[in-house]
Each structure stands twice: as C-alpha cells, then as structure tokens.
Amino acid sequence: MTMHDNVTSLHAGLFSRDGHLTMLTLDRFEVGELSTPQCEAVIEHIESCSLCADRLATMRADAVTLEPPTHVRVRSAPGRAQWVGALAIGATVAAAAALLVMALPQPQQVERAAEAEGVLTASPYTTTDEFEGAAVVAPAFDFSVERSSGAAVEHGARVSWDTALTLHVSPHEAGYVAVVSASQSPDDMAADTDGGGARFETQVLMPVTQLEARSGPHALTLAHDGHIGLDVAEERLVAVFCQDAFNLDDPFDPELPELGPDCTSVEVTLNRFGDVADS
Amino acid sequence: MASRRAQSTDVGKLYADHAARVFRWVLRFYPRAEAEEVVHEVFVKALERIDSFRADASVTTWLYRMTTNHCLNRLRNEHRRAELWREHAQAPWTTPAAPADQDTVTFLRQFWRQLDDEHVAIGLHYFVDGMSHAEVARVVGCSPRTVGNRIAKLRDLALAADHPTGAIQ
Numbered sequence: 077m078t079m080h081d082n083v084t085s086l087h088a089g090l091f092s093r094d095g096h097l098t099m100l101t102l103d104r105f106e107v108g109e110l111s112t113p114q115c116e117a118v119i120e121h122i123e124s125c126s127l128c129a130d131r132l133a134t135m136r137a138d139a140v141t142l143e144p145p146t147h148v149r150v151r152s153a154p155g156r157a158q159w160v161g162a163l164a165i166g167a168t169v170a171a172a173a174a175l176l177v178m179a180l181p182q183p184q185q186v187e188r189a190a191e192a193e194g195v196l197t198a199s200p201y202t203t204t205d206e207f208e209g210a211a212v213v214a215p216a217f218d219f220s221v222e223r224s225s226g227a228a229v230e231h232g233a234r235v236s237w238d239t240a241l242t243l244h245v246s247p248h249e250a251g252y253v254a255v256v257s258a259s260q261s262p263d264d265m266a267a268d269t270d271g272g273g274a275r276f277e278t279q280v281l282m283p284v285t286q287l288e289a290r291s292g293p294h295a296l297t298l299a300h301d302g303h304i305g306l307d308v309a310e311e312r313l314v315a316v317f318c319q320d321a322f323n324l325d326d327p328f329d330p331e332l333p334e335l336g337p338d339c340t341s342v343e344v345t346l347n348r349f350g351d352v353a354d355s
Numbered sequence: 356m357a358s359r360r361a362q363s364t365d366v367g368k369l370y371a372d373h374a375a376r377v378f379r380w381v382l383r384f385y386p387r388a389e390a391e392e393v394v395h396e397v398f399v400k401a402l403e404r405i406d407s408f409r410a411d412a413s414v415t416t417w418l419y420r421m422t423t424n425h426c427l428n429r430l431r432n433e434h435r436r437a438e439l440w441r442e443h444a445q446a447p448w449t450t451p452a453a454p455a456d457q458d459t460v461t462f463l464r465q466f467w468r469q470l471d472d473e474h475v476a477i478g479l480h481y482f483v484d485g486m487s488h489a490e491v492a493r494v495v496g497c498s499p500r501t502v503g504n505r506i507a508k509l510r511d512l513a514l515a516a517d518h519p520t521g522a523i524q
Contacts, residue, residue: 089493092485099484100494103376104415139375142391231412234498310497341406347498 090114097121097128102135217247218293219255219315219342234347243281243313244293251319255282255296256328259311259348278328281313284321313344369405369414370398376415377422384426393429397422420494423479427472470509473497477505 090101090110097105097118104110105118122129221229222242229235245253257279281296298313316322318339377397381390400421408417470478473495480491481502488506492499 089487089490091487093487094485096485098486098490100416100419100486100490103419104413106376107372107415109413109415135379138379140378142374142378142394232496343407345496349498 090117091121096125097131099131102128102132106132106135216249216251216319216340217245217253217315217317217342219313219344220244220293221298221313221344221346229344229346231344232347234349237348241298243296243298243315245282245287245296245315246292246294247287247289247317249319250289251287251317252284252321253282253287253294253315253317254280254284254322254324255313255315256324257281257298257311257313258328259309280324280328282315284324286321309348311346311348313346314341315343316341369401369418373415373418374398377418380419380422381426384430393426396429397425400425416494420496423476423494424472427475470512474505474509477502478509481506482509 090097092098101110101118105115110118122132220243222244223229224240224242229241235241243255245255247253259277281298282294287294314328316324316339318336320336320338322336322339374394378390378394381393381397385393397418401418404421408414476495477491480486480494481488486494488499488502491502495502
C-alpha cells in the first residue's frame with residue numbers, strides 16, 4: 077500500500093462522490109469527532125472550496141434553539157413504562173446559542189484534537205469513561221468476542237458463518253447473565269425495526285445464569301454448524317446482566333429488550349457471510 | 356435506577372449538543388411546523404437505545420442513522436403518508452443537503468413508496484447525500500457489497516421505468 081493509498085483511505089469517508097464534503101462530514105467536524113488528519117483535510121478543503129464553506133456557514137447560521145421535551149418516556153420493567161426527569165433546558169439553550177456564534181474553524185481546534193492522543197477523538201457518550209459534568213453508566217460486566225486464534229473480534233467485524241468464536245463474560249459484581257444471538261437475513265434486515273416488522277432468528281447461547289462477582293471470564297463457544305448464509309447477514313450478540321434473576325423475552329427482541337432498571341446490556345454486532353472464504 | 360438517571364443525564368447532554376443538528380436533518384423529511392415534534396421522538400428513541408451505543412462509535416453517525424430510520428418509518432405508515440401527500444403534495448427530501456441531481460430526487464420521490472426502508476435509506480445517502488459505498492455502508496450498518504447490490508437494484512428500477520438519465524444511472 078502506498079502513501080497515496082493511505083491518504084485516500086483515511087479521507088475516503090469525508091468526501092462525497094462529487095468531491096465536496098458530505099453533510100455528515102461537516103456535522104462530525106463541528107462536533108469534533110474527526111481525527112487530526114481528517115480535521116486538517118476538512119479545513120484545507122473548506123479554505124479552497126467556496127461551496128463547502130458556504131454550506132458550513134449556512135449550517136451554523138440556521139442552527140435553531142429547541143426546547144427539550146419536558147419529560148421523556150422510557151421503557152422500564154417489563155410491560156410498563158415510567159416517566160423520568162426533565163432534560164437540561166439551560167444546557168440546551170446555551171449549546172444552541174454557542175452554535176449561533178461559532179466562527180469558522182480555527183487552528184486550535186486541530187491542536188485540541190491532537191492532544192487527545194488518539195486517531196479518533198473520544199465521544200462523550202461513552203458508557204465506560206467518566207467525563208466532567210456527565211453521569212457515568214458503567215457496564216456491570218465485561219463481554220468480548222474472540223476467534224479461536226485468540227484475536228479479538230470487534231463490533232461490526234466481518235466474519236464468516238463457519239468461523240468458531242469464543243465469547244467471554246466476566247461480571248464485575250454478583251448477578252445474573254444471559255447471552256443471546258439474534259441474526260437477520262438481508263431480506264429481514266430490510267424490514268421495519270421500529271414497527272415490529274423485523275424478524276430475528278434468536279438462539280440462547282447462555283441461559284440466565286447466576287455468577288459470582290469478578291468470576292470468570294466464562295467462555296462460551298459459538299459455532300453455527302450448517303448455518304451457511306447466501307449473503308451478508310447481521311448477527312447481534314447481546315449479553316445481558318441483571319442484579320436480580322430475570323426471564324429472557326420470548327421472542328427476544330434485540331432492538332428493544334424488556335429489561336429491568338437494574339440491568340445493563342452489551343451488544344457486539346457481526347457482519348456474517350457464508351459464500352466467501354474467511355480471511 | 357441509578358443507571359436510568361445517568362442515561363437521562365446523558366441524553367440531556369446529547370439533546371443539548373445535537374438537537375439543532377437533528378432538527379436540520381428532520382427538515383429533509385418534514386415541514387418545519389412538525390419537525391420539532393419529530394426531533395423529540397428521535398431523542399426518546401435515543402434514550403431507549405443509549406445502551407446500544409458503543410463508546411468507539413460516532414455519536415453523530417449513530418444519531419443520523421436513527422433520525423433517518425425514524426423519519427422513514429414514520430412516513431411509512433400508510434395513513435400518515437397519505438396525509439402527508441394531501442397536506443404538502445410532496446415527498447421527502449424537499450431540502451436536499453447536497454445539490455443532488457433533480458432527476459434522481461424525482462426518481463426517489465416516485466419510487467420510495469414501493470421500496471423497503473433499506474433501499475430508500477441507501478438511495479438517499481448514495482444519490483442525494485452523494486456518499487461513497489463505504490460511507491453508506493458505515494451509516495446504514497451493512498456491508499459495502501450490500502450497498503452495491505441495493506444501488507444496482509435502484510438503477511435497474513430506473514432503467515425499467517425508462518427514467519431520464521441522471522446520477523442514478
């Protein structure tokens with residue numbers, strides 16, 4: 077791979093096919109989600125492209141102030157719903173006002189990104205990292221997926237159906253854990269996931285099991301013998317931890333599992349395929 | 356309960372940071388008078404699903420996908436769709452973010468009701484947003500190969516409909 081290929085790959089997602097920055101790129105730039113080289117590429121392009129500069133200026137000028145909903149309805153215990161507190165109105169107004177007065181990109185934005193010491197700037201909406209002014213939602217357990225070679229399988233990885241995987245579960249505290257596989261064929265993935273139209277083929281890999289605090293990691297072997305898809309499909313590996321014993325939904329809906337307030341879940345989604353040799 | 360309170364705080368920050376952005380995205384599908392209500396619905400969905408958000412992912416992309424899917428699902432309701440057409444006499448994408456080929460937009464307007472959400476979402480991101488295969492795949496959450504297959508089908512539909520030449524061909 078040449079340096080040019082690396083640069084092309086790095087910036088592949090930034091630009092639309094007509095050579096301009098995509099709307100999503102401009103939004104991610106505004107939020108600070110791009111890496112330092114990507115920020116530099118965006119700034120360099122904006123400085124030489126009046127169309128994209130105008131789009132960015134319009135985007136900022138058109139930012140509106142929205143009042144947050146007074147209450148947000150959240151699903152809680154099975155079969156019922158609960159009203160939780162109001163969202164931060166003051167913060168909304170302040171953030172919207174900030175959007176209105178923001179100037180065009182300044183070099184210090186890139187410098188700040190460089191200080192993050194990462195290729196990608198960290199999102200504040202993490203469930204594991206603590207940051208000033210926001211609450212922490214730490215998962216109560218570790219959940220990871222590995223190939224038989226021991227190589228980690230990341231969320232969104234492309235894995236053939238006949239690849240044997242090992243799932244590791246390790247609770248931080250005593251409680252109950254279950255692991256479910258839910259897969260969709262390409263046709264089913266086209267179905268509505270919000271209107272109840274999605275069809276998942278579910279398989280309970282680990283029934284609800286009581287585990288001791290900091291035990292494990294407990295290993296599960298995942299093999300889909302004979303399950304050879306004709307095209308790419310999505311498989312969601314969902315691990316659920318609850319402090320108290322619970323029942324898995326039947327059928328289990330990974331889009332919106334009925335979980336109690338003491339429960340947390342972690343999901344690893346795999347892009348599965350069966351007609352191409354696994355590399 | 357502590358985790359739920361934490362989530363509501365997280366979504367509060369999410370709203371503060373992104374509501375104006377989501378509002379702009381929603382305007383591609385809904386008139387301004389209705390868009391704010393749709394924005395609230397999107398954030399309710401975000402609250403329900405914040406557990407599924409991964410720390411290493413882009414929150415903007417996550418919200419963009421959720422907003423697009425929610426708007427398409429909302430519009431898919433037959434009654435709502437008929438009402439929309441009656442009230443506004445036009446389909447979504449009245450405010451394309453990019454200067455999309457007008458033939459393409461016209462094609463998608465004509466055919467979006469016949470297509471499933473995935474095809475519409477991919478068509479929207481590819482033909483209207485101008486995204487590459489890889490970027491569409493990242494946003495939609497499928498493989499580039501699937502994106503290619505769906506775009507090929509859209510092109511076949513355009514050819515079958517004897518649609519004027521444009522970006523979609």
